[in-house]
Amino acid sequence: MSIFCGFFWMRRSTTARGLPTHATCPALxxxxxxxxxxxxxxxxxxNxxxxxxxxxxxxxxxxAIYLFAFxxxxxxxxxxxxxVLLGLTSxxxxLIGLQQGLVPTTDLFNGFSSNAVISIIGAGLDKTxxxxxxxxxxxxxxxxxxGRxxxxxxxxxxxxxxxxxxxGAAALFLPVVSRISARIGLPLSRLLMPMGFCAILGxxxxxxxxxxxxxxxxxxxxSNQSLQAGQQMETFSLFAVTPIGLALVITGIVYFILAGKFVLPANKAEHTEGHDTASYFSETYGLQASEVYEVVVPAESPLVGVSVDELEQRWKVRIIAVEKGDGLxxxxxxxxxxxxIEAGTVLGLLGTEEYFTVFSEESSINRRNDLETFANSLATAKAGIAEVVIPPSSNLVGKTARDVWMRKTFGLSLLAIHRGEEIISCRTGGVRQTPFRPGxxxxxxxxxxxxxxxxxxATLW
Structure with missing residues (x-):
């Protein structure tokens, strides 16, 4: 019966994916x-x-081994x-020859108190x-x-x-530490150790x-059960150890503040990755260092009513994220x-300091000092600058970025084209009107x- 159930679930899972029948035969x-x-x-x-x-x-x-392994x-x-099967034995x-169930029904859900489940809860909260x-x-x-x-x-x-x-507390905060590290470029290794030790001290x-x-x-x-009334010891109440615990936590935090620069691990590659990437694109393509900016369009801004295309062509900045109140x-x-673009729209812009300064002066936008709306979605762990190549067999050859609606179709905001010794970029002009060539x-x-x-x-377009 268990094999039949496994076969039923197997058929259900494979057909749900919409795979062709011949592709599932070997696995079946x-x-x-x-x-x-x-x-x-x-x-x-x-037997x-x-x-x-x-x-x-x-x-x-x-x-269980069969279901997990295959x-x-x-x-x-x-x-x-x-x-469920363990519960059904009770x-x-x-009917199955047992005097009682294999596991008491009161203990069936004890596994959900495991620290592994707390980690899953942390991952689930991260998804939300x-x-x-x-x-x-x-x-x-x-x-x-x-230091702060x-x-x-x-x-x-x-x-x-x-x-x-x-x-469980440490597992719950792992996604938070990871996001903080990605947003500000602080090495993850320098955040995990203080968090772990303070979780223990807490x-x-x-x-x-x-x-x-x-x-x-x-x-x-x-022990009190075997002692006389005058010799019995008092048990600890819930907050009996609080003064000592607080002193330990404070001491641990102060220690990491004062001695952290000497004792915390640091991966040099984590510090230099962003600099090396910027240097690479600057040396290879002659691109000036571009920054990601977050701005809010006020009601009195001349940008109200302007399209994304008009904004980009006039001020030579690229819009990579938009929030208009209807979703990111x-x-x-x-x-x-x-x-x-409407009043209250939040824009994520990519451009050089030179072009952005002109844009902000002429458009009367409100610039935010740090990323807020797009802090997570535009973190270096989730987005960044990349290189892609036009393959010779691609039907994109001969078409421009505007022809194929490159950003909307592929999610790629075109910054430059490298063709032999030639660099076509926003600075030179015409980057989105230039037909693609193989390579x-x-x-x-x-x-x-x-x-x-x-x-x-790209090869099928």
Whole structure:
């Protein structure tokens, strides 16, 4: 029966992906052969083990291994399936030869208290964008300096770990630390160690997450049962250790502030990556260093009613992100050159300081000192400048960036074309009106997730 269920889920998962039948045949045969092998092994074990309980445990374990190893279903479905089967043994115990269920129903969901589940919750919260907002909040308060970020981040994690397991608190804040590192270019290695140690020290603030103290309380309670009333020891209350715990956390934070520059690890490559990239494009293509700016269009700005195309042609800056209150526009199928700019629109611009200065003076926009709306989506870990090549077999040959609506179709904002010894850019003019030739190297700004779109479509366009 378990093999039949596995086959059912396998068919469901493959057909749901819309794969052609001939593509699934080898995988189907492999899974069927594996299912037969696991079935034979299960029958052999059932005859060899001493009790019926061990036989059923072995069967469920083999089924779980089969589902995980051959990815018949998702790992989450496989895990829940094993849990449900263990629960059903209590309901069907008389029918399957058991006196009672393999696992008490009260213990079925104990696995959800694992630290691994906390890590999954952290990843889930990161997907919702909450962790991005937490990172932005910390950066607004602390700025972009290491000396202010470390104490604020460490104290936050220390406080949270006082009311939950310190491993879970650290796992919960991993996405936050990663985003902060990506946004300000601070080495991740210099943020993780203070956060980890303060998560450990924060566990001493209360009795909730201090396993040794909880164990000590149990030992005191057990010892008191054999002692006379006058000799019994008082157990620790919830906040009995708070003064000591706070002193430890504060000491840890002060230590990392004062000695962090000497003891915290630092990867030199993490510091020089941005500089090396800018130097590379400057030396190779003669491009001046471009910066990403975030601006807000006020109601009195002459940009109101102007299209994206008109703005870019007049001021020689590239719009790479737009927020008009109806959702973030970034990447493929998002920014249309005919898109109109309205009052209150937030624009993410890419350009040199020279062109941006002229643009800001003439357009009366409000420039933000740091990225806020686009802090996450335009972080270096998610977007940046790349090089792509026009293959000889591509149907893009002979067409211009405007002809193919390059930004809307591929999510690529064209900055320059490198053709032999010639560099065509915004400074020279005509970069988007220049027909592509085989072997042209295009310098573009893109979200990293859009690059696979180019690799799939560029040769077929």
């Amino acid at each position: 045969k492999k899974n069927l052969i594996a299912a037969v092998v696991f079935l034979v092994v299960g029958l052999l074990l059932a 060899l083990v001493p009790t019926i309980e061990i036989a059923w445990v072995s069967t469920i374990l083999l089924l 990815e018949v279903v998702g790992v989450d479905v496989a895990a829940v399936t094993a849990m 309901l069907l115990a008389p 964008g909450i962790m991005s907002q937490v990172a932005a909040f910390i950066l607004r308060i602390s700025g972009s300096t290491e 970020i470390i104490p604020l981040l460490s104290s936050t994690v220390g406080f949270i770990s006082s009311f939950m397991q310190n491993v 566990g001493t603030i209360t009795m909730v997450s201090s396993s040794p103290l909880i164990l000590l309380n149990d030992l005191i309670h057990t 526009r970034l990447g493929a199928d998002s920014i249309d050159r005919g898109l109109g 042209d190297t295009l310098v573009v700004h893109t979200a990293w997730t859009d690059l696979p779109i180019w690799s799939r479509i």
